[in-house]
Amino acid sequence: MSSSLGQGTYSTLPPTTADKLGRLLYWPAVAALIVGALYFVFVVYATGQAAWATGLLVLFTAGFYVYLSRGGFAWRYLFPGIAGMLVFIAFPLVYTAQIGFTNYSSTHLLSESRVREYLLEQHDAVEDQVLAYSLHASGAEYRLALAKEGEPAPRWVSPPLALRAGKALRVDATAPDAATAPTGPALPLPELVKHRDALAKLVLVLPDKSELHYLGLREFGPVKPQWTAAADGSLTRTADGVVFKPNRDTGFFESAAGETLQPGFKAFIGAGNYARMLFDAEFRGPFLSIFTWTVVFSALTVFFATAIGMLFAVMLNWEGMKYRTTYRTLLFLPYAVPGFISILVFKGLFNQNFGEINAILDALFGVKPAWFADPFLAKTMLVIVNVWLGYPYVMILCSGLLKAIPADLYEASALAGASPATNFFKITAPLIIKPLAPLLVSAFAFNFNNFVLIALLTDGRPDFLSTKLPAGQTDILVSYTYRIAFRDSGSDFGLAAAISTLIFFLVAALSLINLRLSAKAQK
Known part of the structure; x- marks a missing residue:
């Protein structure tokens, strides 16, 4: 049965058994979800993580409000995206930045209260x-x-x-x-x-x-x-009566004579990690060298990959060339092969004693360069491999942009007797560089964080000599940060988090430039 209402109709069919069952189970299911969420929050709170429990409670409350009330109806489609952004983007960023203001490391893993409890249990x-x-x-x-x-x-x-x-x-x-x-x-x-x-x-x-x-x-x-606690938070060693007080600048319980207790505790040190980057001479030297190399590495990669990719695109755009499809397929192969496979192949090719590249150079010129031992050669090798991996991307972009250039411009240029070089610099390059610029900025930002290439090809080696923290001459900021946090520097998470925050702001600045260039390209 149906009734007319204006120009539309509405159904008055009786509800089915499935509809009745769904309505009957709706609120029990909602109640079960609420109870489960509250129990999960309680479990997190019971482990001593009050801040996490509070955040989860706010998230669950907002979710139930949005999906169960009429007032939150307009947010039902936006809430998953906003919640995901807060949980997976904003929270990791804020948490990492917060760690950057602490001395969190392998020797300062626990809180002050937990270290005190540990010592009192001895x-x-x-x-x-x-x-x-x-x-x-x-x-x-x-x-x-x-x-x-x-x-x-x-x-x-x-x-x-x-x-x-x-x-x-x-x-x-x-x-x-x-x-x-x-x-x-x-x-x-x-x-x-x-x-x-x-x-x-x-x-x-x-x-x-x-x-x-x-x-x-x-x-x-x-x-x-072994220890007794005092009301002021200090600990007294029962064997000799020496008092140890928490030093929140160093993150250790220390005696008046300077003796420290292990383990240390996590403490807020303000801008200490950032000051270390700028004012600690033993750290500042390698850090500035790595920062400069990161910028140079990204810029050279983008420049040479763009030049080579654009050249090949222009050549393949020539309709009179035979076997264009074959050439295009062969030139695209470096992009089709997984990057880590290509990197490991190049690692073998550049081997000083057994690699094919040194075998050819030795046969032609009698030299066998130490690609992995010499800092300049190691950096050159990184740029060569990265350009090999990156030029097909630019070639594809330029090939598409070339199709959008009107053919009558080249016809007019031919009538004027212009050379191919004049066509490229006066017509082709100006017309494709503007829409290509935002993509090149994106490529620069990507290479700024190109961890896989460094890790698989050189692992940051060769190292700087006589440095406080181990650092490689081919390290870029992201690989250097990984090294500080997880490898041979005592797992200094606080310093690594500070460097990660710096990288974030640099990449964010590049993203803003990218957006501005994109806006200009659309005008």
Whole structure:
């Protein structure tokens, strides 16, 4: 049945069983999702991550509001994109920038409170009161017998124990008598190893209220803490009474005499990492060299790839050339082959002793250049390989742009008697360089972060000599940052994050230039 309303119709068919079932299950399903989201937030909060829990709560609340209320209806299609941008773009950027203002590294991984807790958990055994123990089966349970080394009879025995791994157990130990003395043989060492995790959680309380803790596969004994905490956050070493206070500039607990405790803790150091780039002479030298090389490497790659790609595009645009399709296919191959395969092939070709390039140079000129050992040759090799990988992209772009140039311009030029060089510099280049400029800026930004080429071909080598942080003469900023964060520099995440933030702003500036050039190209 249908009714007319103006020029349209609406259906009055009765709801189907599926419609009724969907309506019936809608709100229970929503309630289950809300409960699941809240439980997830609670689990995150219970691990001590209050900031993460707050962020998740805000995200879930916004999502439920958008999709369950009428007021958020207009945002239903925008919310996934905005949420994805915040989670996968904005959050990593802010988090990385925040790390750049800290001393976060392999020696400063934990928070100050966690380092304090770790130190307070350290204990020493009271050696003169350590007792040997043996474990005896008592039905389905076990009894523990403790005695001084060499004593024939145990001093203390435990009640029957149900040993379960991971479960803390605190029981009273008593002197043995006829009822409590273990009767079975002591379990062998392999059996003790099986119960090691459960025994490690066991605490025996003696009649004088002293406690015996697990000290190893053969010993129980009392322990004394290595450190005591004060109200001001300092720690006192029980052995000699030396006080260690947290130094939030260095990220260590330090004594008045300058002694430091490991591990260190993560601390806010402000612009310390950025000041290090500018004012630390031992770091500034390699950093400025790597920064300069990064710019030169990107610029040379774009320049030569553009020149070669444009030249080939112009040549292939000549309709009188035979086998144009074959040439175009062959010249496109470097772009079709996966880049990492081409890089590894070139790494073999440039091998000083066995590579084909040195074999040809040796046969023709009697020289075998040390491509990987000499800094200038290594940089030259990188540019050559990168241009090989990049010129087909420019060639394809220029081929398309050449098709948009009116043919009558070349006809008029031919009537005027202009040479091919004049045609190129007066007609072709001016007409294609303007729309090509934004793409060239994008290529420059891409090569600014071309980590794969550096990592696979030279790995940043050869290295600078006598530097505070290991640095390679063929490193670019992104590979240098990776090296600082994850390889041979002590995993200095804070400094690496600061450099990453700098790279972000440089690439962002290039993106703004790209947008401006694109806007001009469209006018």
